[in-house]
Amino acid sequence: MSSPEKQPEMLSFLRARKPALLRLLKRFVRCESPTGSKAAVDTFGRMIAAEWRKRGAAVEFLRRKEAGDHLRVTWPKKHVRSNQNPGRSNQILVLGHLDTVYETGAIKKTPFRVRLGRAFGPGVFDMKGGLAMALLAADALAHAGRLPRRRIVFLWTSDEETGSKSSREAIEHEARRSAAVLVLEPANGPEGQLKTRRKATGTAELVITGRAAHAGLDPGTGVNAVHELALQAVRLMRLNNPRRGITVNPTIAQGGTRSNVIPAGARLTIDLRAEKLADMRRIERKLKALRPILPGASIALEGGFSRPPLERRASAALFSHARELAERLEFSVGECLAGGGSDGNFTAALGVPTLDGLGAVGEGAHSPNEQVIVSALPERAALLAALLATL
């Protein structure tokens, strides 16, 4: 790792650029990009692409039909020709997403605004703040003459908020040829903790089939699917072990057709989370082993865990390096466990060192109150720049 002596210089450069950063953020937030609208996400993607091209980066669109296009940005330009070199030590991957959870028009109800040191707006925290920070971090590195030794690939994807179905392959492909992965998801809490652990997450559906019958005339000939659902829900609750970070929660129950009919069908949605890979596997085995309880009922399980956990062994070394860099910038960063997943879960599961939560500091993600702390934007951008310069 090269010496970080220019860090304070980069921080003062970034603090001076705060108005430019806010202007960029305002444009990004106003360009709404809900996951479900390909046209909107693509428009926002082109806006980001133009910013990177201004900085001399090579931008590639990974075209998708069903989702927005993903953006693969290689910077600095001197590394573009080495794009084909698969050497793992030669590349750092920075992950972020273009999409937000807000429907088009949300900006009218909660317009972008800056008040009392906070910037508000849909997606400002998750994670347009992170996207703006990355651009300013590149500016700071160029200004300080600290262009990274390694090729930096920024992969800005279009469907993180709905599970990364169209981007997972590209994320894993780039991660496999990277020495480290930095994820610009929001930091945690007002202190801006980095996310060194994330739970495995997933959703399962238990589809229950019984037999319909008249509830008054011949209830005995029916098999009550809602009764089976209730018994299964009780059994599923026993899989919980909060001390080990395992939660299994039936969250949506549906069943039956009419008040006087023994229900022939029911459906149970189950939220799944686990802190350790071994626990995730164990829960998967137990779910597979579920059998019907009532005579005559049948069950089928669909779905399951979709993101493996980010375990601390994947993030520990990067975190202690980041903490040292932050100290030189005269702020401190802590760490935390996040109950939700991100694309960092995929890369950590491949054994690639991954540090998450390197984006904006704020609160209210996925809510009308979404906001970032303005003074933290240059600080976190300086930390990102320092990581890119020294990894």
Ligand SMILES: [Zn+2]
């Ligand atoms: Zn996010």
